[in-house]
Each structure stands twice: as structure tokens, then as C-alpha cells.
Amino acid sequence: MTDANRLVILDRDGVINEDSDDYIKSPAEWIAIxxxxxxxxxLNQAGYTVVVATNQSGVGRGYYDLATLDAIHTKMHHTVESAGGHIDGVFFCPHAPEDDCDCRKPRPGLLDQIRDYLGYPVTGAWLVGDSLRDLECGLARDCRPVLVRSGKGERTLARGLPTPLADIPVFDNLAAFAHHLTS
Structure with missing residues (x-):
């Protein structure tokens, strides 16, 4: 598929799985919403390519290592596959905030990695997140940001969205978004 209009970029924690202010540090703590x-x-059955773009500063903070993160992502893949779907790629920032990298959302480095991996621009892709930084990341590459109320989404809404994001679509969760997009 070579059409960003058929691309859905998902944040992980709070969108696909339950979030935790204490981080998801093991496969046992990863629980699908x-x-x-x-x-x-x-989304897959409707012809969408689905990828994940996630900040995972728990690696940079020393809360878990890359092998553990890989095990968490393996569980995520198996969970999605058991439902009849698949994730085409998982892109993550392992850095702590003080590392000042270009891949930590809201900076768009992860979207650039996705673009390079897929071989086409992400402009026009759907970007589904539960935090302001997810949405701002999407705007940086002209994606179509969507907020879900799951995870930290309610907190994000309560703080108010800045003007460029004030009119974005808001859904209860990923299931509601997928239903809307594919109906």
C-alpha cells in the first residue's frame, strides 16, 4: 500500500493498551484495552496499514530494558493477531526527556522513521493518540490527529486543546474510531 490516506498511526499506551503513570514495565503489565x-x-480488513509510534522513556530511565520492551511488543502482536489483525511496524523512542532527541513525541522523528520504512510521506495519515504530544507530533507532519478518551485522553481534553487542534475528532476509544472510519 502506498497511500498515506490508508495509513493509521497509533500511540500505544492508552490507545491500544491500558496506560499507567508507573509505566508498563513487563508483558504482564501490558493489558489490551x-x-x-x-x-x-x-482497520486491516478495511485495507488500512496500521503502525505504532510510541514514546518509551522507561528504557532511558532504566525501568526496563530493550529485551523487555521487545517482549511487551511480542505480546501486543500476538494479541492483535489472535483477533485476526496485524501491526505493520512498531516505532519507539527509548530516550529519556532530557536526552533531547528528535524521536520523542511531540517531535516528529518517529513519523520520519515511519515514512522511511514505508517509502511514502505520512502526510494525510490518521494519527490516534491520547495526549497532546501525540496530536502535536501528527500536526508536525500534516497528519490527521484524532484524540481518544481512553488512557490519558480525558485529562488531555480537560486541559483544553490549543487552537490548531480544537476541532479534531474525539472518540471514546480505538474501537469507536475504527468503527467510524470503516462504516
């Missing part, structure tokens, strides 16, 4: 794996399968 009800309906999220089915939502990804529904």
Missing part, C-alpha cells in the same frame, strides 16, 4: 485488538483487525 477492550476492543482495541479487534479495532486493529477491522
Amino acid at each position: 477492550t476492543g482495541s485488538a479487534d479495532a486493529i483487525a477491522r
Whole structure:
């Protein structure tokens, strides 16, 4: 597929799986949000490429290592596959905030990695997140940001969205977004 209009970029924590202010530090702590794996399968069946772009500063902070992160992502892949779907790529920033990297959202480095991996611009892709930094990252590369109320989404809404994001679509969760997009 070579059309960014058929690309959905998902944040991980709070969108696909339950979030935690204490970080998701093991596969046992990774718990899919009800309906999220089915939502990804529904998007796939409708012809969408689905990738994940996630900040994982727990690696940079020393809370877990890359092998553990890989095990968490393996569980995520298996969960989605058991629902009949697949994730075409997982892109993550392992850095702590003080590392000042270009891949930590809201900076768009992860989107540039996705562009390079897929071989086409991400302009016009859907970007689904639960935090302001997810949405700002999407705007930086002219994606179509979508906020979900799951995870930290309610907190994000309560703080108010800045003008460029004031009119973006808001859904209860990934399942509601996928239903809207594919109906």
C-alpha cells in the first residue's frame, strides 16, 4: 500500500493498551484495552496499514530494558493477531526527556522513521493518540490527529486543546474510531 490516506498511526499506551503513570514495565503489565485488538483487525480488513509510534522513556530511565520492551511488543502482536489483525511496524523512542532527541513525541522523528520504512510521506495519515504530544507530533507532519478518551485522553481534553487542534475528532476509544472510519 502506498497511500498515506490508508495509513493509521497509533500511540500505544492508552490507545491500544491500558496506560499507567508507573509505566508498563513487563508483558504482564501490558493489558489490551477492550476492543482495541479487534479495532486493529477491522482497520486491516478495511485495507488500512496500521503502525505504532510510541514514546518509551522507561528504557532511558532504566525501568526496563530493550529485551523487555521487545517482549511487551511480542505480546501486543500476538494479541492483535489472535483477533485476526496485524501491526505493520512498531516505532519507539527509548530516550529519556532530557536526552533531547528528535524521536520523542511531540517531535516528529518517529513519523520520519515511519515514512522511511514505508517509502511514502505520512502526510494525510490518521494519527490516534491520547495526549497532546501525540496530536502535536501528527500536526508536525500534516497528519490527521484524532484524540481518544481512553488512557490519558480525558485529562488531555480537560486541559483544553490549543487552537490548531480544537476541532479534531474525539472518540471514546480505538474501537469507536475504527468503527467510524470503516462504516
